[in-house]
Amino acid sequence: xxxxxxxxxxxxxxxxxxxxxxxxxxxxxxxxxxxxxxxxxxxxxxxxxxxxxxxxxxxxxxxxxxxxxxxxxxxxxxxxxxxxxxxxxxxxxxxxxxxxxxxxxxxxxxxxxxxxxxxxxxxxxxxxxxxxxxxxxxxxxxxxxxxxxxxxxxxxxxxxxxxxxxxxxxxxxxxxxxxxxxxxxxxxxxxxxxxxxxxxxxxxxxxxxxxxxxxxxxxxxxxx
Numbered sequence: 001x002x003x004x005x006x007x008x009x010x011x012x013x014x015x016x017x018x019x020x021x022x023x024x025x026x027x028x029x030x031x032x033x034x035x036x037x038x039x040x041x042x043x044x045x046x047x048x049x050x051x052x053x054x055x056x057x058x059x060x061x062x063x064x065x066x067x068x069x070x071x072x073x074x075x076x077x078x079x080x081x082x083x084x085x086x087x088x089x090x091x092x093x094x095x096x097x098x099x100x101x102x103x104x105x106x107x108x109x110x111x112x113x114x115x116x117x118x119x120x121x122x123x124x125x126x127x128x129x130x131x132x133x134x135x136x137x138x139x140x141x142x143x144x145x146x147x148x149x150x151x152x153x154x155x156x157x158x159x160x161x162x163x164x165x166x167x168x169x170x171x172x173x174x175x176x177x178x179x180x181x182x183x184x185x186x187x188x189x190x191x192x193x194x195x196x197x198x199x200x201x202x203x204x205x206x207x208x209x210x211x212x213x214x215x216x217x218x219x220x221x222x223x224x
Contacts, residue, residue: 031129040136051127067150073100107148
């Protein structure tokens, strides 16, 4: 019969191996609830928790759109602002434990700096799924109600095309009106009829010189 100590030692080694295997298991990342961060020039950039190969959506205030984005690391991170100007930008780390800063310039001239960090090795396996940016400085808040100072190139080109089309349409409309007026002036004399008769003596006494009509009105000329 084997000594009991051998059983106890073997059992302990099994527990240790199981515990070690458990710690080697990678985290299953979970999206955290959406949250808001306040960005101020006087404070450190807010930290954004990102997950490996997971997308974190950053949203500017509703009044703003993303005009430009700068980042310290564009190799290990993916930044996607979509194909049209919007208030959204998606960030995604491609490697574990990556960090970088991101600098967002809005169409109203506001600047927002954030610190991005990949958290798959953290004990907390939650990453930020949605982050709402709120300006913390009064000047930045005031700019939200003003007109945009930056216009994306695509929107500028579209605005130029729309302005050119509107100008062409206005020119065509004016030309059509001129043509219509010229046609009316050229045809109008043919619509006049001088077929009235009256007592000339009495007409002279009243100052009447001529009476005629078109297809709508009757006209009198004289010194009344």
